[in-house]
Amino acid sequence: MTTTAVTDQTERALLARIPTGLYIDGRWTEAADGGRFEVVAPSTETVLATVADARPDDGDRALAAAHAAQPSWGRTPPRVRAEILRQAFELVTIRAEDFALTMTLEMGKPLAEAHAEVSYGAEFLRWFGEEATRISGRYSTAPDGANRLVVTRRPVGPCLLITPWNFPLAMATRKIAPAIAAGCTMVLKPAALTPLSALLLAEVLEDAGLPPGVLNVIPTTDPGSVSGPLLSDARLRKLSFTGSTPVGQRLIAASADQVLRVSMELGGNAPFIVFEDADLDAAVEGALAAKLRNGGEACVAANRFLVHRSLADEFGQALAARMSSVTVGRGTDPATRLGPLINAAAVARVGRLVDGAVAAGARLALGGRALDGPGHFFPPTVLTDVPAGADILDEEIFGPVASIVPFDTEDEAVRLANATPFGLVCYVYTRDLDRGLRMGERLETGMLGLNTGVVSNPAAPFGGVKQSGLGREGGREGIEEYLETCYIGVADPFAAFG
Numbered sequence: 001m002t003t004t005a006v007t008d009q010t011e012r013a014l015l016a017r018i019p020t021g022l023y024i025d026g027r028w029t030e031a032a033d034g035g036r037f038e039v040v041a042p043s044t045e046t047v048l049a050t051v052a053d054a055r056p057d058d059g060d061r062a063l064a065a066a067h068a069a070q071p072s073w074g075r076t077p078p079r080v081r082a083e084i085l086r087q088a089f090e091l092v093t094i095r096a097e098d099f100a101l102t103m104t105l106e107m108g109k110p111l112a113e114a115h116a117e118v119s120y121g122a123e124f125l126r127w128f129g130e131e132a133t134r135i136s137g138r139y140s141t142a143p144d145g146a147n148r149l150v151v152t153r154r155p156v157g158p159c160l161l162i163t164p165w166n167f168p169l170a171m172a173t174r175k176i177a178p179a180i181a182a183g184c185t186m187v188l189k190p191a192a193l194t195p196l197s198a199l200l201l202a203e204v205l206e207d208a209g210l211p212p213g214v215l216n217v218i219p220t221t222d223p224g225s226v227s228g229p230l231l232s233d234a235r236l237r238k239l240s241f242t243g244s245t246p247v248g249q250r251l252i253a254a255s256a257d258q259v260l261r262v263s264m265e266l267g268g269n270a271p272f273i274v275f276e277d278a279d280l281d282a283a284v285e286g287a288l289a290a291k292l293r294n295g296g297e298a299c300v301a302a303n304r305f306l307v308h309r310s311l312a313d314e315f316g317q318a319l320a321a322r323m324s325s326v327t328v329g330r331g332t333d334p335a336t337r338l339g340p341l342i343n344a345a346a347v348a349r350v351g352r353l354v355d356g357a358v359a360a361g362a363r364l365a366l367g368g369r370a371l372d373g374p375g376h377f378f379p380p381t382v383l384t385d386v387p388a389g390a391d392i393l394d395e396e397i398f399g400p401v402a403s404i405v406p407f408d409t410e411d412e413a414v415r416l417a418n419a420t421p422f423g424l425v426c427y428v429y430t431r432d433l434d435r436g437l438r439m440g441e442r443l444e445t446g447m448l449g450l451n452t453g454v455v456s457n458p459a460a461p462f463g464g465v466k467q468s469g470l471g472r473e474g475g476r477e478g479i480e481e482y483l484e485t486c487y488i489g490v491a492d493p494f495a496a497f498g
């Protein structure tokens with residue numbers, strides 16, 4: 001891992017090596033109209049690179065390539081697909097410094113966190129490489145003894161994969177790896193704010209031996225115009241989207257025409273519940289991880305700290321003390337623990353939520369004001385006694401702001417936790433095992449962190465309920481999203497046997 005500040009020269013040399021075209025059918029090309037857009041560093045507001053800006057014609061070319069490659073890719077032996085993924089895992093790991101620095105530059109997160117994302121993101125390549133060879137069906141006798149039932153699995157077909165800016169590498173590998181493992185071809189549309197990591201990944205997958213057309217990458221500043229025609233094109237068979245709930249809702253509606261398979265990883269509003277019997281030090285540590293990882297710009301970021309009234313003051317003071325010692329700065333500085341937000345609009349949003357909470361009666365225990373530029377910095381912020389009805393309890397904060405709400409009983413904690421249309425993840429701190437398991441049944445959530453502030457793991461099924469999404473990524477479940485089931489009814493082989 002890098003321990004000294006990265007020099008401008010290193011940054012420039014890396015940026016010069018990253019491909020900036022569209023990747024279609026195994027070739028790097030310009031957009032149909034030659035257009036390009038700028039990728040801007042959130043730390044410095046300087047332009048890092050310009051990238052080809054896909055138009056609808058480019059989307060059509062990318063889907064045509066994916067569609068043409070599907071038959072042979074779907075028949076490629078699982079072991080071959082697995083080996084490509086294993087090789088890609090090795091290459092991403094070897095190039096960890098490049099990937100980490102690319103993410104730090106385009107997204108802003110500290111280098112140590114970018115390295116953690118490289119490990120996490122690469123692990124999806126290894127995990128699904130291992131899963132590729134374990135796809136299997138079944139053979140059974142029908143209950144009436146007549147037919148035989150053969151159930152097989154096959155790839156869904158060409159997929160459109162749309163990813164957000166907050167985890168530029170891992171959100172891509174979490175979709176690409178199971179699609180490759182299952183034998184699907186794909187068009188990836190990364191977020192225009194952070195396309196460089198995905199472009200570097202395409203290069204690595206090509207080096208790993210991925211055949212032309214299996215993966216096509218089309219960054220664009222006009223995602224609606226590019227994805228719209230693809231979703232109503234009969235050659236596409238699946239959409240996998242990670243992003244905000246409103247965009248996901250629109251894309252589900254647009255997927256109805258072709259009755260596409262859809263996977264949706266959408267927004268969250270995670271409660272972090274601290275019961276009166278919790279280990280307070282562990283809860284504060286967990287809170288720090290669940291709040292500040294990725295600068296709070298994570299769907300799994302703790303959004304509401306529900307703390308038993310007997311501990312609320314102590315917890316708030318301890319969390320504010322820990323958060324006040326966090327160093328804010330450029331992600332390339334080794335001392336930095338908290339980088340910038342993604343852009344000026346994000347800073348304005350977080351500021352509005354904090355101001356609204358204070359106006360509603362919350363107390364500001366730490367931070368609260370955006371820092372002077374250049375760069376889109378917002379300091380660690382703690383709000384206590386946040387009253388019900390404040391927008392900050394209902395919206396995804398996507399910033400380093402902790403809102404603390406006291407509660408008195410388990411029933412009240414559950415009611416507050418579930419009072420949201422989202423259901424991605426909850427965190428619970430308690431020493432009572434029965435209560436911990438009970439929370440797993442009472443909370444409306446796809447994931448639960450029990451005495452831990454970090455749940456993401458490539459071997460576990462990641463995903464939400466309610467408006468947080470449909471389907472799961474990672475774990476044994478992740479590959480299911482890319483497989484169809486085909487049932488073959490076979491006549492009784494004993495019928496004419498005598």
Ligand code: NAD
Nearest residue numbers: 163164165190191223224227243244247265266267268299
């Ligand atoms: P976003 O919804 O604005 O954008 C996500 C992606 O969709 C981007 O690639 C964007 O270009 C694209 N997009 C936007 N409008 C589109 C349209 N009309 N048609 C097709 N594509 C379109 O979200 P974001 O700001 O990039 O990411 C933050 C959001 O993502 C948060 O809500 C966060 O909770 C969510 N998220 C969820 C998970 C999860 O696994 N549940 C993981 C990471 C982020």
